Amino acid sequence: MARPGRRTSQAITIQTVAQRAGVSTMTVSNVLNNSHKVKESTRELVMAAVRELNYVPNLAARSLASAVTIRIGLLHRNIENAFLSSILVGALDATSHLGAQLLLRRLDSAEPTEIVQQMKALVDSGANAILIVPPYCEVASRFGLTRDFPVPVVAMSPGDALPGEHCVRIDDREAAREMTAYLIGLGHRDIGFIRGGSGHLIHRTRCDGYVAALEDAGIAVRPDLIVAGDMSFESGLVAGEKLLACNPRPTAIFASNDDMAAAIISLAHRRGLDVPRDIAVVGFDDTPIAVKIWPPLTTVRHPGALISAEAATQAVALARGQGTGIAPSTTYLRHALVIRESTAPPGRSTDSE
Incomplete structure (x- = not known):
């Protein structure tokens, strides 16, 4: 099968580069920002994908975005649960690294009306995108609560793929x-x-x-x-x-x-x-x-902190308009015994x- 030619840089996003390199969008962001946290072998892998895809970061958009504070809402359950606590830590680390603010809202009911009400409350508080944990992300998908929602929504660690949703999970x-x-x-x-x-x-x-x-x-x-x-x-x-x-x-x-x-x-x-x-x-x-x-x-x-960091990175990119025109998809991270x-x-x- 013939290899497709290069797409124009306008069609390429940071998510496209991450998929080609087989790394997270946060890793690509670290490489493009010359972070010392990235191993040299990973850096070379990312830069090879950048060159192959002819990716050119939109510096004007990045400059404009940096002048506006991005706020990411996180709808969560009781964080006394250790896995959910790791989700919170990963989201905090990623948003801090990306210069965004994290808005938290706790919800103890999985009723669809309660979920959408709290999602709207986060938007009213200034959220430009929303992160959501199970079972709320699963209920939201089942009842179509994210369809036509005013800001992007990224599901973190759902127990299965959610068609038509931005998801980060393991298998x-x-x-x-x-x-x-x-x-x-x-x-x-x-x-x-x-x-x-x-x-x-x-x-x-x-x-x-x-x-x-x-x-x-x-x-x-x-x-x-x-x-x-x-x-x-x-x-x-x-x-x-x-x-x-x-x-x-x-x-x-x-x-x-x-x-x-x-x-x-x-x-x-x-x-x-x-x-x-x-x-x-x-x-x-x-x-x-x-x-x-x-x-x-x-x-x-089950890498909860890495899942939420990747989801937060995607949410920030979506809030800044860097994912415009890209269909929602599922990002899989590795599990291990x-x-x-x-x-x-x-x-x-x-x-x-």
Whole structure:
């Protein structure tokens, strides 16, 4: 297939350069602003994309934009949740770096009317673009709340792609599939799974990944080993009681976040079970609690701060008109399995390896 010719510089945006170089828009911004935070190899990669695409930053627009304070609104949930706290940190760092202000508004209801009301309140407060977390971004997409909205909206970490929306996320289904496959590779066959909150898309996508890994390995899915949680430590205790009452009992439990996984480890200790010899436990997100419990938790690294920094960078660019004419798309960041001491083959402690 013939390679398309260069597009004119007017059609090229910072997002186009980032996609060609395989990096975030924030990284491209750092390179163009001669930041020392970027590795030389990455800098060369970005500049190669700039040359190949014939990208020329609009200096007049940049100068005009810098004279006007850009305000980015962030609609969030309770930030006592460690993952959501990392989202806030990433957004603060990125907006500060880009000379923008961050406006925060907390919302505890996932009702569409409440969500759109708070989004409009952020615009009334001067927001030129809005960042929104799950489940609000997922509800907003389902009910078309961002359609024809007066300012750009960027979804951060939805549990699945949101067609027609600007999104920054990981592939939750693939991450859950990889973690389940890891447990299967250790020799586990009876693997319990605790789903995320029913109001979140991860309730489906992470469970889909778990089921896919079992099916790939030819292991029958046991419905009794799939239980509900709501992402809280307390719900993890309730789910754990149900799973440990199953017959046969699971030799491993995969929780949809670290708080629920920590609850399983606590419950196991109370029952005199050794983790990981009697039961292996894994989580999702790699929040601080993963290394504050014993044994330290094997989990999926979900880069919340990087996701929100990338989303904030896109929001600032959109607010400055740098994404005009570019269709909304999903930006995927990398996840990773972080292997710690909470996992081992069935009936075998890590100390004996």
